Amino acid sequence: MQPNHLNEAAIYRALGDPIRLEIVQRLSAKSPRTLGELSGKLGVSRQGARKQIQVLVNAKVVQLAQRGRQTDVTLNPYSLQVARDFIAQLERQWDQRLQALKNFVEGES
């Protein structure tokens, strides 16, 4: 089976493409949007766009919901939070180290 939990690397990978990032931005401004709506003005064919959206789905950055003959795409804010928290944690570790170094240089006799 496919891994089911949220994977940070997978989320970043999903965000790591201009077209997909554009899609996520559009969704953050207005979501849900239908697949068709979302596939326009991206510079690629509908099926090309669909594939990119699928990458976002696999990383659980967005989710799909069928509604009649069209499909709604919704942003999953939780994955964004996971991505941001992970970076924040890296930054915290880094800052701690800098602080420790600073203390050491200043000397705390």
Next chain:
Amino acid sequence: MQPNHLNEAAIYRALGDPIRLEIVQRLSAKSPRTLGELSGKLGVSRQGARKQIQVLVNAKVVQLAQRGRQTDVTLNPYSLQVARDFIAQLERQWDQRLQALKNFVEGES
């Protein structure tokens, strides 16, 4: 010439791989580290690791500095901040929308 500004998609793409994310994590805990030090225990050859590090360099997530016969790899905290800020902005947009929707549903006559 190559684009020189910090590109969000490029940063996410760089972080979007388990090996590279591992490298960044190691660096956030202890940086600088030498290339050789960083290349161990990753499950790939030294040259394989070196290529991954180069991806991080290109995205300006880390930077290199030669020191005698070895090369130090340092985390660039600014790129992490850019990545985090971008996500934070998406979240803010999303939250605004949710708030607007909530206000509308509740009615503000």
Next chain:
DNA sequence: ACATAAAGCAACCAAAAAGTTGCATAACGG
């Protein structure tokens, strides 16, 4: 019922990424 709109599915292709091996080079330590 039927034309159309929204989307799915599959095959295919080119380019990029991930990794390897082999060999070269430059700096240190004794």
Next chain:
DNA sequence: CCGTTATGCAACTTTTTGGTTGCTTTATGT
């Protein structure tokens, strides 16, 4: 000077990604 350590460079293979085209299926509105 010489062996060793840290790294670079290049060629090559395999897999993944990004994108296309063509055709099919399923709802919807009139």
